Amino acid sequence: MAKREIIKKRVPVPERDPKERIKDFKEVKLGYTPQLAMEEAKRCLQCPTAPCVKACPVRVPIPQFIKLIEEGKFVEAARKIKEENIMPSVCGRVCPQEIQCEGACVVGKVGDPVAIGALEAFAGDHEASVGYEKFEIKEKTGKKIAIVGSGPAGIACAADLVKWGHDVTIFEALHEPGGVLVYGIPEFRLPNETVKRELEFLLNMGVKLELNFIVGKTKTIYELLEEFDAVFIGSGAGLPYMLNIEGLNLNGVYSANEFLTRIIFMGANRFPEYDTPVFTGKRVAVIGGGNTAMDVARTAKRLKEVEEVYLIYRRSEAEMPARVEEVHHAKEEGVIFKTLTNPVKFIGENGWLKAIECVKMELSEPDESGRRRPVPIPGSEFVLEVDTVVMAIGQGPNPVVVEGVEEIRRGKKGEILVDPETLMTDLPGVFAGGDVIHGGSTVIIAMGDGRKAAKAIHEYVMSK
Amino acid sequence: MYKIVSKRELAENVDEFVIEAPQIARKAKPGQFVIVRVTVRGERIPLTIAEKDPEAGTITLMVQRVGKSTYHLSCFEEGNSLKDVVGPLGKPTHIENWGNVVAIGGGLGLAPIHHICQGVKEAGNNLTVIMGFRSKDLIFWEDKMKILADRVIITTNDGSYGMKGLVTDALQKLIDEGEKIDMVICAGPVPMMKAVAEVTRPHKIPTIASLNPIMVDGTGMCGACRVTVGGEVKFACVDGPEFNAHEVDFDELMNRLCMFKSLEKVAMERFQEKHCGCKRG
Numbered sequence: 001m002a003k004r005e006i007i008k009k010r011v012p013v014p015e016r017d018p019k020e021r022i023k024d025f026k027e028v029k030l031g032y033t034p035q036l037a038m039e040e041a042k043r044c045l046q047c048p049t050a051p052c053v054k055a056c057p058v059r060v061p062i063p064q065f066i067k068l069i070e071e072g073k074f075v076e077a078a079r080k081i082k083e084e085n086i087m088p089s090v091c092g093r094v095c096p097q098e099i100q101c102e103g104a105c106v107v108g109k110v111g112d113p114v115a116i117g118a119l120e121a122f123a124g125d126h127e128a129s130v131g132y133e134k135f136e137i138k139e140k141t142g143k144k145i146a147i148v149g150s151g152p153a154g155i156a157c158a159a160d161l162v163k164w165g166h167d168v169t170i171f172e173a174l175h176e177p178g179g180v181l182v183y184g185i186p187e188f189r190l191p192n193e194t195v196k197r198e199l200e201f202l203l204n205m206g207v208k209l210e211l212n213f214i215v216g217k218t219k220t221i222y223e224l225l226e227e228f229d230a231v232f233i234g235s236g237a238g239l240p241y242m243l244n245i246e247g248l249n250l251n252g253v254y255s256a257n258e259f260l261t262r263i264i265f266m267g268a269n270r271f272p273e274y275d276t277p278v279f280t281g282k283r284v285a286v287i288g289g290g291n292t293a294m295d296v297a298r299t300a301k302r303l304k305e306v307e308e309v310y311l312i313y314r315r316s317e318a319e320m321p322a323r324v325e326e327v328h329h330a331k332e333e334g335v336i337f338k339t340l341t342n343p344v345k346f347i348g349e350n351g352w353l354k355a356i357e358c359v360k361m362e363l364s365e366p367d368e369s370g371r372r373r374p375v376p377i378p379g380s381e382f383v384l385e386v387d388t389v390v391m392a393i394g395q396g397p398n399p400v401v402v403e404g405v406e407e408i409r410r411g412k413k414g415e416i417l418v419d420p421e422t423l424m425t426d427l428p429g430v431f432a433g434g435d436v437i438h439g440g441s442t443v444i445i446a447m448g449d450g451r452k453a454a455k456a457i458h459e460y461v462m463s464k
Numbered sequence: 465m466y467k468i469v470s471k472r473e474l475a476e477n478v479d480e481f482v483i484e485a486p487q488i489a490r491k492a493k494p495g496q497f498v499i500v501r502v503t504v505r506g507e508r509i510p511l512t513i514a515e516k517d518p519e520a521g522t523i524t525l526m527v528q529r530v531g532k533s534t535y536h537l538s539c540f541e542e543g544n545s546l547k548d549v550v551g552p553l554g555k556p557t558h559i560e561n562w563g564n565v566v567a568i569g570g571g572l573g574l575a576p577i578h579h580i581c582q583g584v585k586e587a588g589n590n591l592t593v594i595m596g597f598r599s600k601d602l603i604f605w606e607d608k609m610k611i612l613a614d615r616v617i618i619t620t621n622d623g624s625y626g627m628k629g630l631v632t633d634a635l636q637k638l639i640d641e642g643e644k645i646d647m648v649i650c651a652g653p654v655p656m657m658k659a660v661a662e663v664t665r666p667h668k669i670p671t672i673a674s675l676n677p678i679m680v681d682g683t684g685m686c687g688a689c690r691v692t693v694g695g696e697v698k699f700a701c702v703d704g705p706e707f708n709a710h711e712v713d714f715d716e717l718m719n720r721l722c723m724f725k726s727l728e729k730v731a732m733e734r735f736q737e738k739h740c741g742c743k744r745g
Binding site: 183 | 532728
């Protein structure tokens with residue numbers, strides 16, 4: 001094929017005005033129109049080596065689907081993606097493309113990388129608007145598989161297993177399915193409707209879903225093994241880490257999980273129309289520098305009562321684990337960044353949070369994570385008056401699922417230990433993947449694990 | 465799903481619901497609780513399992529009308545269904561044959577106490593139950609407790625029934641009379657549990673309290689229910705709900721229970737306006 005000319009500038013993805021969008025929870029990005037998508041697709045060089053594919057945890061055939069978009073074959077493009085990733089609308093929105101596919105894009109070496117994420121979301125959304133095509137289901141095997149958790153790992157695992165003719169049941173602890181996609185990622189980044197339609201598609205394929213079912217409590221892993229030929233644990237990282245400093249239990253101090261669950265999962269932003277309340281006061285501080293911290297800060301910004309939102313992070317902006325795009329959006333929306341700042345204690349009055357005592361930090365030599373270690377500057381303490389504080393400093397796997405299951409070994413942070421090839425635990429027939437084996441990671445890595453485990457589960461149950 | 469098999473009013477503002485939940489009934493152990501969501505827009509409310517019937521596939525819950533969600537729940541009748549019931553949650557009570565056990569329940573605290581007492585008796589203990597109410601007309605489950613316990617002492621604040629005074633007065637009396645008590649288990653309003661702990665502390669009587677903090681998911685995900693026990697932060701939903709009463713920071717628990725009070729009032733007022741036709745409104 002003739003060598004293409006490099007178009008350095010990316011076709012921008014239309015976004016809502018920050019002043020307007022902070023008034024509601026609707027999606028910030030409007031997404032490409034067919035015309036814009038086709039124009040952006042032209043920027044792909046169709047490299048035969050496709051470094052972008054190699055940088056994708058699930059190896060989506062990126063040049064191929066982009067070619068189809070360029071040709072106006074949008075539904076075909078979505079189906080091409082779905083050969084490797086069943087949730088293009090979700091991954092196009094929440095994957096950290098800048099360090100995966102787009103980070104490896106050849107065009108990116110001289111200009112903006114091709115907007116692979118935005119094109120993926122466009123293809124997924126387009127297919128949804130015209131209706132999904134059911135995929136072919138192989139002959140029934142009669143094998144029963146239990147999936148613990150309806151988040152990205154469980155969804156991906158269930159999709160493959162049902163395709164291969166197995167009888168699949170997903171057990172979800174909460175009253176709505178979707179896992180972190182619905183309780184942890186706000187709608188302005190990932191609309192619930194998008195998650196819902198992907199799940200509906202799965203259910204239409206024959207996957208069964210049991211809500212309000214806590215594996216480890218309602219039934220144990222052992223009991224599941226009596227009924228099912230294999231079990232996949234994709235229960236995520238639901239256990240919030242907290243800063244163990246003075247004042248932790250004052251009223252007004254939340255974990256990110258509680259804050260987000262109340263608002264985006266239980267509807268506290270629509271209180272009292274919805275029953276779950278959230279108290280914020282006028283000034284909210286968020287502690288952390290990851291995507292969850294950005295999600296919390298931007299969520300707080302959208303609440304009517306809230307006037308100021310501070311983001312407190314102990315390193316500098318360069319070390320923030322959050323996506324650049326999220327940092328940019330948070331700033332556009334007026335979140336006040338207090339970097340190189342660390343909370344020392346929460347100051348209360350009559351049991352309620354009044355302020356945070358902070359200390360300024362400076363960066364010294366790199367630590368084991370490779371990032372420069374922050375150290376407090378003596379005498380730089382100051383007091384920041386706030387009404388609420390939300391800790392978004394990470395989370396670990398929830399132990400409830402495997403409590404009392406001695407055969408399943410766990411690591412220092414509570415993560416389930418598995419065979420790296422098959423993702424099987426030390427308890428035969430029980431597999432695990434996603435955040436429950438990594439601690440906190442990404443949606444796409446969880447989906448990749450789900451698919452990897454599905455393959456191993458298929459081989460395991462068919463050889464039994 | 466989660467059909468209400470029967471419902472009756474136990475006392476003013478307290479209802480008893482028997483709910484179809486076979487999977488929970490099969491697994492529920494003393495001390496455990498469920499999370500209930502009344503409607504699609506409802507909040508998640510933790511309620512202790514007062515009793516279970518694995519054969520019938522039902523669990524019994526006791527609900528005190530204190531706010532919007534519980535008032536709304538009290539509008540539900542036999543044959544209606546609840547949106548969600550999930551459980552059993554929390555760690556079961558650690559029960560041994562201790563010898564002489566005194567179980568103390570104040571008002572709605574009788575829900576956990578009843579289920580725990582079943583286990584305490586099964587383990588072969590000698591059981592005294594102290595039940596506290598404000599007055600005679602608020603008393604419920606006296607018959608059930610009498611079947612279960614070796615001795616039942618009822619206290620009323622106004623003296624209209626049983627012993628006049630508080631549950632702690634009855635407990636203090638037993639101690640003063642020289643009765644050997646090996647274990648005290650209590651559940652009820654926070655000031656009551658705190659007072660019980662203070663009565664038993666000087667006598668070094670092991671005391672367990674079943675706590676009732678605010679919860680959202682009830683599975684260790686949100687940390688709304690954190691309590692300080694022995695100087696350490698615990699999640700009542702997964703580490704509890706029962707803890708050594710002598711180590712619990714009850715003042716902090718009481719304060720945390722007030723976190724959403726102003727908003728709860730807003731929800732209640734709005735509910736009363738909208739549901740004026742309902743007999744509870």
